[in-house]
Amino acid sequence: MDTKEHSETLKLHTESWWSKEELELINSWAFQGERxxxxxxxxxxxxxxxxxGILRYHAGTITPLSRVPVLRILLTNTKVPRSTKSLVAGVRDKIKxxxxxxxPVLESISAVSVTCELTLEEIASDPMPEHYAVLEELIDINQHHxxxxxxxxxxxxxxxxxxxxxxxxxxxTGAGGGGCGITLLRPDADCSVVQNVIQELKDCGYDCxxxxxxxxxxxxxxxxxxTEEVAQALNSN
Structure with a gap:
Protein backbone atom coordinates (compact mmCIF):
# COMPACT_ATOMS: atom_id res chain seq x y z
CA MET A 1 0.00 0.00 0.00
CA ASP A 2 1.50 3.40 -0.98
CA THR A 3 1.51 6.44 1.30
CA LYS A 4 -1.56 8.06 -0.27
CA GLU A 5 -3.64 4.89 0.04
CA HIS A 6 -2.42 4.41 3.60
CA SER A 7 -3.45 7.94 4.59
CA GLU A 8 -6.93 7.44 3.13
CA THR A 9 -7.23 4.12 4.97
CA LEU A 10 -6.31 5.79 8.26
CA LYS A 11 -8.98 8.43 7.68
CA LEU A 12 -11.64 5.82 6.91
CA HIS A 13 -10.71 3.73 9.93
CA THR A 14 -10.81 6.68 12.29
CA GLU A 15 -14.18 7.79 10.98
CA SER A 16 -15.61 4.28 11.26
CA TRP A 17 -14.48 3.78 14.87
CA TRP A 18 -15.93 6.97 16.31
CA SER A 19 -18.56 9.55 15.44
CA LYS A 20 -17.59 13.21 15.20
CA GLU A 21 -19.47 13.90 18.43
CA GLU A 22 -17.65 11.11 20.26
CA LEU A 23 -14.26 12.37 19.07
CA GLU A 24 -15.07 15.91 20.16
CA LEU A 25 -16.08 14.64 23.59
CA ILE A 26 -12.87 12.59 23.93
CA ASN A 27 -10.82 15.59 22.83
CA SER A 28 -12.52 17.94 25.27
CA TRP A 29 -11.87 15.64 28.24
CA ALA A 30 -8.28 15.06 27.11
CA PHE A 31 -7.80 18.84 26.95
CA GLN A 32 -8.99 19.18 30.54
CA GLY A 33 -6.37 16.63 31.53
CA GLU A 34 -3.75 18.69 29.72
CA ARG A 35 -4.86 21.76 31.66
CA GLY A 53 -2.34 12.30 11.66
CA ILE A 54 -0.09 15.38 11.85
CA LEU A 55 -1.24 18.85 12.88
CA ARG A 56 -0.06 22.37 12.19
CA TYR A 57 -0.15 24.77 15.14
CA HIS A 58 0.20 28.46 14.36
CA ALA A 59 -0.93 31.55 16.26
CA GLY A 60 -3.23 29.49 18.46
CA THR A 61 -4.90 27.71 15.54
CA ILE A 62 -4.68 23.94 15.01
CA THR A 63 -5.04 22.65 11.45
CA PRO A 64 -4.72 18.99 10.38
CA LEU A 65 -2.45 18.39 7.40
CA SER A 66 -4.46 16.87 4.59
CA ARG A 67 -1.79 14.50 3.27
CA VAL A 68 0.75 13.00 5.64
CA PRO A 69 3.13 10.04 5.50
CA VAL A 70 3.53 7.50 8.25
CA LEU A 71 7.01 7.89 9.77
CA ARG A 72 8.89 5.34 11.85
CA ILE A 73 10.44 6.72 15.02
CA LEU A 74 12.01 5.72 18.27
CA LEU A 75 10.32 7.29 21.27
CA THR A 76 12.69 7.59 24.21
CA ASN A 77 11.78 8.49 27.77
CA THR A 78 14.84 9.83 29.59
CA LYS A 79 12.95 9.44 32.87
CA VAL A 80 14.13 12.92 33.87
CA PRO A 81 11.13 14.69 35.43
CA ARG A 82 10.39 18.24 34.33
CA SER A 83 7.78 20.92 34.88
CA THR A 84 6.20 22.15 31.66
CA LYS A 85 4.91 25.24 33.44
CA SER A 86 8.40 26.16 34.66
CA LEU A 87 10.01 25.53 31.27
CA VAL A 88 7.42 27.63 29.44
CA ALA A 89 7.88 30.41 31.99
CA GLY A 90 11.65 30.22 31.49
CA VAL A 91 11.33 30.61 27.72
CA ARG A 92 8.94 33.53 28.18
CA ASP A 93 11.40 35.25 30.53
CA LYS A 94 14.28 34.74 28.10
CA ILE A 95 12.29 36.25 25.24
CA LYS A 96 11.38 39.20 27.44
CA PRO A 104 14.93 35.61 15.22
CA VAL A 105 15.30 32.17 16.84
CA LEU A 106 11.53 31.82 17.01
CA GLU A 107 11.23 32.93 13.37
CA SER A 108 13.79 30.32 12.38
CA ILE A 109 11.89 27.63 14.29
CA SER A 110 8.78 28.63 12.34
CA ALA A 111 10.73 28.36 9.08
CA VAL A 112 11.86 24.86 10.08
CA SER A 113 8.22 23.89 10.63
CA VAL A 114 7.16 25.25 7.22
CA THR A 115 10.01 23.43 5.46
CA CYS A 116 9.16 20.25 7.34
CA GLU A 117 5.51 20.47 6.30
CA LEU A 118 6.47 20.88 2.64
CA THR A 119 8.82 17.90 2.89
CA LEU A 120 6.12 15.75 4.48
CA GLU A 121 3.77 16.62 1.61
CA GLU A 122 6.44 15.57 -0.86
CA ILE A 123 6.97 12.28 0.97
CA ALA A 124 3.22 11.64 0.92
CA SER A 125 3.20 12.20 -2.87
CA ASP A 126 6.44 10.51 -3.94
CA PRO A 127 8.86 9.46 -1.18
CA MET A 128 12.54 9.69 -2.04
CA PRO A 129 15.67 9.06 0.08
CA GLU A 130 16.62 12.76 -0.10
CA HIS A 131 13.39 13.70 1.65
CA TYR A 132 14.45 11.81 4.76
CA ALA A 133 17.87 13.47 4.60
CA VAL A 134 16.09 16.84 4.71
CA LEU A 135 14.03 15.78 7.73
CA GLU A 136 17.18 14.65 9.52
CA GLU A 137 18.83 18.03 8.94
CA LEU A 138 15.72 19.83 10.15
CA ILE A 139 15.66 17.67 13.29
CA ASP A 140 19.25 18.65 14.08
CA ILE A 141 18.59 22.35 13.43
CA ASN A 142 15.46 22.33 15.55
CA GLN A 143 17.22 20.61 18.44
CA HIS A 144 19.87 23.34 18.45
CA HIS A 145 17.15 26.00 18.38
CA THR A 173 9.68 16.43 22.09
CA GLY A 174 7.20 18.13 24.36
CA ALA A 175 8.46 20.67 26.85
CA GLY A 176 12.07 19.48 26.96
CA GLY A 177 14.17 19.77 30.09
CA GLY A 178 14.36 15.98 30.15
CA GLY A 179 11.19 14.08 29.39
CA CYS A 180 11.04 12.43 25.98
CA GLY A 181 12.80 12.62 22.64
CA ILE A 182 12.15 11.20 19.19
CA THR A 183 14.52 9.64 16.68
CA LEU A 184 13.64 9.43 12.99
CA LEU A 185 14.01 6.01 11.36
CA ARG A 186 14.22 5.84 7.61
CA PRO A 187 11.98 3.23 5.94
CA ASP A 188 15.06 1.16 5.10
CA ALA A 189 16.67 1.47 8.54
CA ASP A 190 18.59 -1.71 9.37
CA CYS A 191 16.77 -3.69 12.07
CA SER A 192 19.99 -4.71 13.79
CA VAL A 193 21.08 -1.06 14.01
CA VAL A 194 17.74 -0.07 15.48
CA GLN A 195 17.89 -2.85 18.07
CA ASN A 196 21.46 -1.91 19.03
CA VAL A 197 20.42 1.72 19.51
CA ILE A 198 17.44 0.70 21.64
CA GLN A 199 19.71 -1.44 23.82
CA GLU A 200 22.26 1.35 24.21
CA LEU A 201 19.55 3.78 25.25
CA LYS A 202 18.22 1.26 27.76
CA ASP A 203 21.76 0.90 29.08
CA CYS A 204 21.65 4.67 29.69
CA GLY A 205 18.66 4.05 31.94
CA TYR A 206 16.09 5.22 29.41
CA ASP A 207 12.92 3.53 28.19
CA CYS A 208 12.75 3.24 24.40
CA THR A 227 -0.85 -8.85 22.16
CA GLU A 228 0.01 -10.98 25.17
CA GLU A 229 2.50 -8.36 26.39
CA VAL A 230 -0.07 -5.54 26.26
CA ALA A 231 -2.78 -7.67 27.87
CA GLN A 232 -0.45 -8.55 30.77
CA ALA A 233 0.48 -4.89 31.25
CA LEU A 234 -3.18 -3.84 31.38
CA ASN A 235 -4.10 -6.65 33.76
CA SER A 236 -1.22 -5.77 36.09
CA ASN A 237 -2.73 -2.30 36.54
Whole structure:
Protein backbone atom coordinates (compact mmCIF):
# COMPACT_ATOMS: atom_id res chain seq x y z
CA MET A 1 0.00 0.00 0.00
CA ASP A 2 1.50 3.40 -0.98
CA THR A 3 1.51 6.44 1.30
CA LYS A 4 -1.56 8.06 -0.27
CA GLU A 5 -3.64 4.89 0.04
CA HIS A 6 -2.42 4.41 3.60
CA SER A 7 -3.45 7.94 4.59
CA GLU A 8 -6.93 7.44 3.13
CA THR A 9 -7.23 4.12 4.97
CA LEU A 10 -6.31 5.79 8.26
CA LYS A 11 -8.98 8.43 7.68
CA LEU A 12 -11.64 5.82 6.91
CA HIS A 13 -10.71 3.73 9.93
CA THR A 14 -10.81 6.68 12.29
CA GLU A 15 -14.18 7.79 10.98
CA SER A 16 -15.61 4.28 11.26
CA TRP A 17 -14.48 3.78 14.87
CA TRP A 18 -15.93 6.97 16.31
CA SER A 19 -18.56 9.55 15.44
CA LYS A 20 -17.59 13.21 15.20
CA GLU A 21 -19.47 13.90 18.43
CA GLU A 22 -17.65 11.11 20.26
CA LEU A 23 -14.26 12.37 19.07
CA GLU A 24 -15.07 15.91 20.16
CA LEU A 25 -16.08 14.64 23.59
CA ILE A 26 -12.87 12.59 23.93
CA ASN A 27 -10.82 15.59 22.83
CA SER A 28 -12.52 17.94 25.27
CA TRP A 29 -11.87 15.64 28.24
CA ALA A 30 -8.28 15.06 27.11
CA PHE A 31 -7.80 18.84 26.95
CA GLN A 32 -8.99 19.18 30.54
CA GLY A 33 -6.37 16.63 31.53
CA GLU A 34 -3.75 18.69 29.72
CA ARG A 35 -4.86 21.76 31.66
CA UNK A 36 -4.31 19.95 34.95
CA UNK A 37 -0.78 18.97 33.89
CA UNK A 38 0.36 22.01 31.91
CA UNK A 39 -1.77 24.96 33.04
CA UNK A 40 -2.36 26.61 29.64
CA UNK A 41 -1.77 23.91 27.01
CA UNK A 42 -1.83 24.54 23.27
CA UNK A 43 -4.33 21.76 22.67
CA UNK A 44 -2.04 20.04 20.19
CA UNK A 45 -1.31 16.90 22.24
CA UNK A 46 -4.93 16.07 22.96
CA UNK A 47 -5.98 16.90 19.39
CA UNK A 48 -3.39 14.71 17.67
CA UNK A 49 -4.05 11.97 20.22
CA UNK A 50 -7.74 12.11 19.36
CA UNK A 51 -7.75 12.56 15.60
CA UNK A 52 -4.30 11.26 14.72
CA GLY A 53 -2.34 12.30 11.66
CA ILE A 54 -0.09 15.38 11.85
CA LEU A 55 -1.24 18.85 12.88
CA ARG A 56 -0.06 22.37 12.19
CA TYR A 57 -0.15 24.77 15.14
CA HIS A 58 0.20 28.46 14.36
CA ALA A 59 -0.93 31.55 16.26
CA GLY A 60 -3.23 29.49 18.46
CA THR A 61 -4.90 27.71 15.54
CA ILE A 62 -4.68 23.94 15.01
CA THR A 63 -5.04 22.65 11.45
CA PRO A 64 -4.72 18.99 10.38
CA LEU A 65 -2.45 18.39 7.40
CA SER A 66 -4.46 16.87 4.59
CA ARG A 67 -1.79 14.50 3.27
CA VAL A 68 0.75 13.00 5.64
CA PRO A 69 3.13 10.04 5.50
CA VAL A 70 3.53 7.50 8.25
CA LEU A 71 7.01 7.89 9.77
CA ARG A 72 8.89 5.34 11.85
CA ILE A 73 10.44 6.72 15.02
CA LEU A 74 12.01 5.72 18.27
CA LEU A 75 10.32 7.29 21.27
CA THR A 76 12.69 7.59 24.21
CA ASN A 77 11.78 8.49 27.77
CA THR A 78 14.84 9.83 29.59
CA LYS A 79 12.95 9.44 32.87
CA VAL A 80 14.13 12.92 33.87
CA PRO A 81 11.13 14.69 35.43
CA ARG A 82 10.39 18.24 34.33
CA SER A 83 7.78 20.92 34.88
CA THR A 84 6.20 22.15 31.66
CA LYS A 85 4.91 25.24 33.44
CA SER A 86 8.40 26.16 34.66
CA LEU A 87 10.01 25.53 31.27
CA VAL A 88 7.42 27.63 29.44
CA ALA A 89 7.88 30.41 31.99
CA GLY A 90 11.65 30.22 31.49
CA VAL A 91 11.33 30.61 27.72
CA ARG A 92 8.94 33.53 28.18
CA ASP A 93 11.40 35.25 30.53
CA LYS A 94 14.28 34.74 28.10
CA ILE A 95 12.29 36.25 25.24
CA LYS A 96 11.38 39.20 27.44
CA UNK A 97 14.99 39.70 28.51
CA UNK A 98 16.59 39.27 25.06
CA UNK A 99 13.87 40.09 22.50
CA UNK A 100 16.26 41.05 19.69
CA UNK A 101 18.11 37.75 20.16
CA UNK A 102 15.21 35.39 20.74
CA UNK A 103 12.67 36.60 18.17
CA PRO A 104 14.93 35.61 15.22
CA VAL A 105 15.30 32.17 16.84
CA LEU A 106 11.53 31.82 17.01
CA GLU A 107 11.23 32.93 13.37
CA SER A 108 13.79 30.32 12.38
CA ILE A 109 11.89 27.63 14.29
CA SER A 110 8.78 28.63 12.34
CA ALA A 111 10.73 28.36 9.08
CA VAL A 112 11.86 24.86 10.08
CA SER A 113 8.22 23.89 10.63
CA VAL A 114 7.16 25.25 7.22
CA THR A 115 10.01 23.43 5.46
CA CYS A 116 9.16 20.25 7.34
CA GLU A 117 5.51 20.47 6.30
CA LEU A 118 6.47 20.88 2.64
CA THR A 119 8.82 17.90 2.89
CA LEU A 120 6.12 15.75 4.48
CA GLU A 121 3.77 16.62 1.61
CA GLU A 122 6.44 15.57 -0.86
CA ILE A 123 6.97 12.28 0.97
CA ALA A 124 3.22 11.64 0.92
CA SER A 125 3.20 12.20 -2.87
CA ASP A 126 6.44 10.51 -3.94
CA PRO A 127 8.86 9.46 -1.18
CA MET A 128 12.54 9.69 -2.04
CA PRO A 129 15.67 9.06 0.08
CA GLU A 130 16.62 12.76 -0.10
CA HIS A 131 13.39 13.70 1.65
CA TYR A 132 14.45 11.81 4.76
CA ALA A 133 17.87 13.47 4.60
CA VAL A 134 16.09 16.84 4.71
CA LEU A 135 14.03 15.78 7.73
CA GLU A 136 17.18 14.65 9.52
CA GLU A 137 18.83 18.03 8.94
CA LEU A 138 15.72 19.83 10.15
CA ILE A 139 15.66 17.67 13.29
CA ASP A 140 19.25 18.65 14.08
CA ILE A 141 18.59 22.35 13.43
CA ASN A 142 15.46 22.33 15.55
CA GLN A 143 17.22 20.61 18.44
CA HIS A 144 19.87 23.34 18.45
CA HIS A 145 17.15 26.00 18.38
CA UNK A 146 15.44 24.45 21.37
CA UNK A 147 18.70 24.36 23.30
CA UNK A 148 19.07 28.10 22.65
CA UNK A 149 15.59 28.59 24.11
CA UNK A 150 16.82 26.90 27.27
CA UNK A 151 14.76 23.69 27.18
CA UNK A 152 17.60 21.25 26.51
CA UNK A 153 19.03 18.85 29.08
CA UNK A 154 22.09 16.64 29.51
CA UNK A 155 19.90 13.53 29.19
CA UNK A 156 18.69 14.73 25.80
CA UNK A 157 22.27 15.47 24.73
CA UNK A 158 23.09 11.84 25.58
CA UNK A 159 20.14 10.67 23.48
CA UNK A 160 21.29 12.72 20.48
CA UNK A 161 24.93 11.56 20.77
CA UNK A 162 23.97 7.91 21.17
CA UNK A 163 21.70 7.82 18.14
CA UNK A 164 23.96 9.97 15.96
CA UNK A 165 26.78 7.48 16.52
CA UNK A 166 24.59 5.09 14.51
CA UNK A 167 23.63 7.66 11.88
CA UNK A 168 20.24 8.45 13.43
CA UNK A 169 18.96 11.93 14.26
CA UNK A 170 17.04 12.89 17.40
CA UNK A 171 15.42 15.85 19.08
CA UNK A 172 13.45 16.56 22.21
CA THR A 173 9.68 16.43 22.09
CA GLY A 174 7.20 18.13 24.36
CA ALA A 175 8.46 20.67 26.85
CA GLY A 176 12.07 19.48 26.96
CA GLY A 177 14.17 19.77 30.09
CA GLY A 178 14.36 15.98 30.15
CA GLY A 179 11.19 14.08 29.39
CA CYS A 180 11.04 12.43 25.98
CA GLY A 181 12.80 12.62 22.64
CA ILE A 182 12.15 11.20 19.19
CA THR A 183 14.52 9.64 16.68
CA LEU A 184 13.64 9.43 12.99
CA LEU A 185 14.01 6.01 11.36
CA ARG A 186 14.22 5.84 7.61
CA PRO A 187 11.98 3.23 5.94
CA ASP A 188 15.06 1.16 5.10
CA ALA A 189 16.67 1.47 8.54
CA ASP A 190 18.59 -1.71 9.37
CA CYS A 191 16.77 -3.69 12.07
CA SER A 192 19.99 -4.71 13.79
CA VAL A 193 21.08 -1.06 14.01
CA VAL A 194 17.74 -0.07 15.48
CA GLN A 195 17.89 -2.85 18.07
CA ASN A 196 21.46 -1.91 19.03
CA VAL A 197 20.42 1.72 19.51
CA ILE A 198 17.44 0.70 21.64
CA GLN A 199 19.71 -1.44 23.82
CA GLU A 200 22.26 1.35 24.21
CA LEU A 201 19.55 3.78 25.25
CA LYS A 202 18.22 1.26 27.76
CA ASP A 203 21.76 0.90 29.08
CA CYS A 204 21.65 4.67 29.69
CA GLY A 205 18.66 4.05 31.94
CA TYR A 206 16.09 5.22 29.41
CA ASP A 207 12.92 3.53 28.19
CA CYS A 208 12.75 3.24 24.40
CA UNK A 209 10.12 1.98 21.96
CA UNK A 210 9.80 1.82 18.19
CA UNK A 211 6.51 3.33 17.02
CA UNK A 212 5.05 5.50 14.24
CA UNK A 213 3.62 8.99 13.80
CA UNK A 214 1.04 10.10 11.25
CA UNK A 215 -1.18 7.17 12.26
CA UNK A 216 -4.81 7.09 13.50
CA UNK A 217 -5.76 8.76 16.75
CA UNK A 218 -7.73 7.23 19.59
CA UNK A 219 -8.70 3.63 18.88
CA UNK A 220 -10.97 1.05 20.45
CA UNK A 221 -9.45 -2.42 20.63
CA UNK A 222 -11.19 -5.65 21.44
CA UNK A 223 -9.51 -7.78 24.11
CA UNK A 224 -8.85 -10.49 21.51
CA UNK A 225 -6.77 -8.10 19.38
CA UNK A 226 -4.28 -7.27 22.13
CA THR A 227 -0.85 -8.85 22.16
CA GLU A 228 0.01 -10.98 25.17
CA GLU A 229 2.50 -8.36 26.39
CA VAL A 230 -0.07 -5.54 26.26
CA ALA A 231 -2.78 -7.67 27.87
CA GLN A 232 -0.45 -8.55 30.77
CA ALA A 233 0.48 -4.89 31.25
CA LEU A 234 -3.18 -3.84 31.38
CA ASN A 235 -4.10 -6.65 33.76
CA SER A 236 -1.22 -5.77 36.09
CA ASN A 237 -2.73 -2.30 36.54
Missing amino acids: VIHGTPSGVDNAVGTWG KFPSVMH LQVLGVGHASLDTLCRTTLAHGLHSKL WETSIGVPGVCLHSASSL
